[in-house]
Amino acid sequence: MSKALFRVCAAAFIASLILGLSTSANAQETITLRLSSFVPAKHFMNTRVLEPWIETVEKRSAGKLKIKLYPGSTLGKPQAQYDMAARGVADITWGLLGYTPGRFPLATVMELPFLSPSAEIGSRMAQRLYDKGYLKSEFKDVKLLALGMPPNMDLHVNGKLVKTLEDLKGMKIRTPSAMMGKIIKMWGGVPVPLPAPEIYLSLETGLIDGVFLDPLTLMGVRANEVTQYHTRIGVSAPVFFFAMNQKTWDRLPPEIQKVIDEFSGEYWGADIGGVIADKASLGVLKKLEQAGHAVYSLPHEELQRWQDAAAPAFDEWVKRMEAKGLPGNAVLQEAFRFKTQLVNAR
Template identity: 30%
Template structure:
């Protein structure tokens, strides 16, 4: 009897040893790829770090910017997935195959601004199992969209769809690459961190991108012409936490995290990008060194027609692969109605 009791005690002790234990003190390491002055770092992630640290609960957070936990934005999701970082900030478009449902937000005529896109994206996350499944190996802290992009070129002004033919344009994702190709240009996939040198050296002729990069990545120095008016969708973004990190947090620490993240925090990201969009467009409108071009209505309609045809092809292809694209787009479009 004594021997049997000892075995039971030993088994329980072993179970306690190998089971995930909630920890009373923890530091969350956050990986971010841009520099410290980038709006997401300066006004979103830093603010969250301050909120967490101000709780004096034993839970602390530390932000590592400029790729200090790993260079290159393309592997940001993987860094959280693998535990290189506890939390990471990045763009789904850099690993588009992993986020086919999410990146439907990048199709034309789905969103009108960063805040609008953020609301539509979060509605899809809440209502579509296919969207949520893309994040089932991490804890989602926030998702949002960037503001709508414009076409920036170095040497050639874009005044019509025909002007795009053959131009090499940097794109951030497979969906935006398909959009650029549908309009006659040649997409060149490239992380934003390599764009400045690519434009300076003539590796690319231009870029489809948010006006926020004019200052944050100094793209104003290597571009001259800016075409606005085509109703492109925009890039989604994420802040996610490693699942093991989440599971090890104490109930009190989980409560702190849950109260400071989610849809409301994602809306902060959307507001930041809309604010920076307005600043960027105002800069272009007032600059003597840059030429802001509003495409004529007829050209906008022509571009919209081509992008609508692209949507039909994407939906058909996604549906064949088991992704309910029609349903997801319906949710996204209804969310802003």
């Protein structure tokens, strides 16, 4: 063998070794995913829901998966979170369905007034509707990881304590969804749609008189600093989603997919999000009282007036869905069935 040929063969052999080592090293590389959160870093959703979920999934992956959290709308606005997951701007996102009105029509059944008794039960109801197949077509653009709901919303204002329906008349109230906007109108208020990050300044400047928020989000966006009066109403809540980019999901090794699936669904939405949120919200109300805020619970008779005034929302919702060719009544009846099952199981 000539020296020239020997050198060529030797170089090829060394290159194959290097390539083999490189391939082996790449196979051992940790997969890193980006998770987008539109709320501030210290918000309950980040510290008590997303971060514990990340820790659990990373641990169960035995170091093969890392998830980096990007809070505070770093990767995109609140209204863009679903599309960010669909397009791959982020690998995983969470967001409120109410920020894109009309896009998830059947899922809004869970936003009907007083339908969800708590964050835990509401989250289970929403997830089971999806698992039963009623909502799957609405999330076909992504790999849906879970649906969930926060604790029910109360009314928080900075000018006066609202004790009756008449007190709400003419007040400008921030709404998180089209459904809640309709309910506010039924109660005589003026709905103002705003994403959560704009609540503080809008209250401070008087653009709005009050907000419907769950206690945890109230604290998370610091709206407690610009409201003094809190009326306990418990009027359900917006539905939120956890979604992954479908191509990202398809590229994951089966063992990583298995880990993520194991800790998604009701585990993420209800067992982590719902159970913890329901307990934490009670603590928030105590803190508000200790800080000298007025926290008022509507008497049963007055609360019934609010419920009666909002009751037409159910028939209106069914009619809107049926007019679109969607099984509105079937979905609503299934939601009632899940609610009865879950409440009776307590």
